[in-house]
Amino acid sequence: MTNETQLAVSEQVAVHLRSRILTGEMTPGQRLLQEDLAEEFGTSRLPVREALRMLAAEGLVELESNKGARVPVLDQDELSIVYKMRERLEPLALAESVPHLGEHVIEKLRLLQARIAEDADLSHFLALDREFHMLTYSGCASENLLATVERFWNSTQHYRRTFMEVSGPGRRWVVNSEHDFIIDAIERRDTDDAERYLAGHIRRTRMELMKQFEFRRLSP
Amino acid sequence: MTNETQLAVSEQVAVHLRSRILTGEMTPGQRLLQEDLAEEFGTSRLPVREALRMLAAEGLVELESNKGARVPVLDQDELSIVYKMRERLEPLALAESVPHLGEHVIEKLRLLQARIAEDADLSHFLALDREFHMLTYSGCASENLLATVERFWNSTQHYRRTFMEVSGPGRRWVVNSEHDFIIDAIERRDTDDAERYLAGHIRRTRMELMKQFEFRRLSP
DNA sequence: GTAGCCAAGAATGGATCCATTTTCAACGCT
DNA sequence: AGCGTTGAAAATGGATCCATTCTTGGCTAC
Incomplete structure (x- = not known):
């Protein structure tokens, strides 16, 4: 049934x-x-x-x-702020999650990241990347926190897509390395390290997004 | 009209x-x-x-x-996490706000804090305290961030009330000093300091709330 | 005497119709 | 020709009624 x-x-x-x-x-x-x-x-x-x-x-x-x-429109400033919010809140979600992640979840993270590294398709990447991060937060007991984080992903999803479309796969290797770092820190149960890598990951994305945004603003 | x-x-x-x-x-x-x-x-x-x-x-x-x-019920863990979220996000709201706060707003903050220090009534305190903090964030341009912060205040309001009812006015002087520190940092346009004082303010409240919570859990 | 079941009423979810607001294009005025 | 006005069509907001789900009090069976 x-x-x-x-x-x-x-x-x-x-x-x-x-x-x-x-x-x-x-x-x-x-x-x-x-x-x-x-x-x-x-x-x-x-x-x-x-x-x-x-x-x-x-x-x-x-x-x-x-x-x-x-569907809401975000201007450059709002987009930047949402990323700054992610930068502060998602490390907390990760910190709350890490102690409760079982070995099988970590194995699933590795598999997910392998698929992310292989798959060139943009839509697949966006979906898998989201799945990856949410899975790292899955040990977090607070529905409240998880829902807040999902809201951030929701409102920025479209801009991630266009950013990746424009910038192409040239920077994908950075994402892959950062994900590997995060998995490694989780495996070692090193919460502080995991938080730091994640914050860096989000911050770097924000920086590249903003650069992209300014470039496109000048060249319509 | x-x-x-x-x-x-x-x-x-x-x-x-x-x-x-x-x-x-x-x-x-x-x-x-x-x-x-x-x-x-x-x-x-x-x-x-x-x-x-x-x-x-x-x-x-x-x-x-x-x-x-x-009306949602928060258990001790969820309450603690909401405070941790506040601890991370509200300093950001303050940092985004400080550069845009005019002198008249700062003057208004001083007046508000004076009223908070004078007024012994609990309901007044809760309303004024909220007004105070929201006013410190009023320079923040992101409706998104402000709405998120308000949600946190909404879901914890009831527990702040019962906490204050139980603990009495004995710790009010700490709140007053912390507010003064925050106003001072804003006045000096020292964003980092303001963030630090605010995070400490929220963290201390969380600690006292949790202590209170555990005490009451044992003595019904 | 207690556990489980069943039916009545109580509460929420959805459909249809009416009221109000917004939109936009045609018209007239300057 | 440009601009404000206005009115009809379109879209959203609200009221009423019906359908479905949930709750609860009482009853039966063991």
């Missing part, structure tokens, strides 16, 4: 929209019309409204009274 | 519920019934549902499918 515990319709709609935004099928600034979505999913507008509110709580859409929902 | 820009009904409901939870009129674990609230506010259940989703996004209520809404 399938293990589907009969998700509410609003939650099913949320699942579809979430994937649609995260895969880049919808881009920042794009409007989400309740009526169109309702028709598309074959429901009334009500579950769509609820789904939009759920996604808003996850940072995937933005609601404005009487004006509907759209 | 009054400057009320005709808030949506759902937002009016949210305003009332928000205040009701933050003032401690509703306590963690308490259930929120859509029908009762709808009748009380003289609306249908629909705006209440939307209001509950708004509050859920702010960390003030918790929704479970087919089971309704309740």
